[in-house]
Amino acid sequence: xxxxxxxxxxxxxxxxxxxxxxxxxxxxxxxxxxxxxxxxxxxxxxxxxxxxxxxxxxxxxxxxxxxxxxxxxxxxxxxxxxxxxxxxxxxxxxxxxxxxxxxxxxxxxxxxxxxxxxxxxxxxxxxxxxxxxxxxxxxxxxxxxxxxxxxxxxxxxxxxxxxxxxxxxxxxxxxxxxxxxxxxxxxxxxxxxxxxxx
Amino acid sequence: xxxxxxxxxxxxxxxxxxxxxxxxxxxxxxxxxxxxxxxxxxxxxxxxxxxxxxxxxxxxxxxxxxxxxxxxxxxxxxxxxxxxxxxxxxxxxxxxxxxxxxxxxxxxxxxxxxxxxxxxxxxxxxxxxxxxxxxxxxxxxxxxxxxxxxxxxxxxxxxxxxxxxxxxxxxxxxxxxxxxxxxxxxxxxxxxxxxxxxxxxxxxxxxx
Numbered sequence: 001x002x003x004x005x006x007x008x009x010x011x012x013x014x015x016x017x018x019x020x021x022x023x024x025x026x027x028x029x030x031x032x033x034x035x036x037x038x039x040x041x042x043x044x045x046x047x048x049x050x051x052x053x054x055x056x057x058x059x060x061x062x063x064x065x066x067x068x069x070x071x072x073x074x075x076x077x078x079x080x081x082x083x084x085x086x087x088x089x090x091x092x093x094x095x096x097x098x099x100x101x102x103x104x105x106x107x108x109x110x111x112x113x114x115x116x117x118x119x120x121x122x123x124x125x126x127x128x129x130x131x132x133x134x135x136x137x138x139x140x141x142x143x144x145x146x147x148x149x150x151x152x153x154x155x156x157x158x159x160x161x162x163x164x165x166x167x168x169x170x171x172x173x174x175x176x177x178x179x180x181x182x183x184x185x186x187x188x189x190x191x192x193x194x195x196x197x198x
Numbered sequence: 199x200x201x202x203x204x205x206x207x208x209x210x211x212x213x214x215x216x217x218x219x220x221x222x223x224x225x226x227x228x229x230x231x232x233x234x235x236x237x238x239x240x241x242x243x244x245x246x247x248x249x250x251x252x253x254x255x256x257x258x259x260x261x262x263x264x265x266x267x268x269x270x271x272x273x274x275x276x277x278x279x280x281x282x283x284x285x286x287x288x289x290x291x292x293x294x295x296x297x298x299x300x301x302x303x304x305x306x307x308x309x310x311x312x313x314x315x316x317x318x319x320x321x322x323x324x325x326x327x328x329x330x331x332x333x334x335x336x337x338x339x340x341x342x343x344x345x346x347x348x349x350x351x352x353x354x355x356x357x358x359x360x361x362x363x364x365x366x367x368x369x370x371x372x373x374x375x376x377x378x379x380x381x382x383x384x385x386x387x388x389x390x391x392x393x394x395x396x397x398x399x400x401x402x403x404x405x406x
Contacts, residue, residue, distance in 0.1 A: 105318060106318070108316055109316040109317065109318050109319065110315060110317055110318050110330070110342075111318065112318035115318055115341070118338070119249075121338070121339055122247060122338045122339065125338055126247075126338075129337075135291060136291060137294035137295075138291055138292065138294055138295035138298075138299060139295070139298040139299065140298075140299065141299055141303065143337065144337045164337070174339040
């Protein structure tokens with residue numbers, strides 16, 4: 001019985017909310033977040049005992065700054081502090097030209113251009129070594145050989161060494177002897193160049 | 199003095215060791231710090247070249263150096279050394295590498311066994327400082343090319359020759375100049391004008 005009565009009350013409430021409010025062109029009560037009581041025009045404002053509550057009524061105030069920020073704080077926000085975080089654009093005086101590639105880099109650091117080149121090559125070799133050795137106990141020194149490279153060392157040199165072969169040519173910058181390109185063989189093309197031109 | 203020499207008890211490393219261990223921030227505290235360093239040392243021994251933050255790299259380097267130097271001093275039949283290797287190397291196949299590969303490699307080494315080099319910092323960022331930590335004698339391409347200072351590098355030979363030629367030509371010029379200044383002093387344009395004016399004035403005077 002009680003449950004049925006409750007259901008009836010609920011339905012009535014719903015009817016009031018949807019149908020009646022729509023009929024009288026009033027917004028649904030859910031949207032009424034603020035219910036500011038309008039002061040009656042006839043009623044005079046009280047002359048004394050004036051308080052903030054008379055203005056805001058049932059509403060509330062948002063947090064706002066109470067005091068003015070000092071000039072020091074404002075400037076520090078803007079420009080930072082030279083000892084800690086200095087926000088101004090300052091020219092760097094420690095830039096050098098790389099001896100290898102000619103790119104600029106910071107003094108005392110590696111050249112970014114050269115380093116990325118070395119890093120990619122290192123990663124290739126690393127992956128190859130890990131793939132070859134796997135989880136087996138490592139008991140031999142690793143020697144990396146590129147394609148078309150003939151080991152020049154005597155047989156005793158290779159004893160107790162693990163050869164890892166890279167399936168590509170040795171990069172020109174990773175050459176042991178910079179005076180001579182070891183990977184490129186002399187060309188055997190038999191193209192005949194024209195003579196007696198002009 | 200009955201006291202043992204400290205240098206004979208602990209191996210002297212070739213790198214600068216700070217007085218106190220660096221505090222690496224970790225949730226687990228000192229234990230977590232050591233875990234982190236063990237991982238790093240293991241990675242260094244496995245890959246021989248790794249890139250990481252400066253503080254962690256510098257700290258791990260000290261432990262790696264100590265481990266290698268202990269292994270060289272005592273060999274693989276020394277129980278405490280073996281225990282240290284077991285503790286620091288998480289992948290056990292690397293213990294073989296330490297005693298069979300790295301000890302022969304660094305036996306006659308006079309310098310530090312590892313090197314630490316500052317990696318490039320990304321432009322316009324406030325990122326943490328990265329370093330490249332590597333074992334010496336690795337098979338990878340060298341990070342720093344020291345051939346730039348090699349006197350016999352072809353570029354250096356050519357530059358030296360060019361410098362020599364330039365200097366010689368300058369000396370020759372200077373020698374020629376010295377000979378000219380002794381013989382005659384050339385008159386300047388100002389002096390010539392003045393003499394012309396005086397001559398003109400003389401002519402006017404004679405006319406009057």
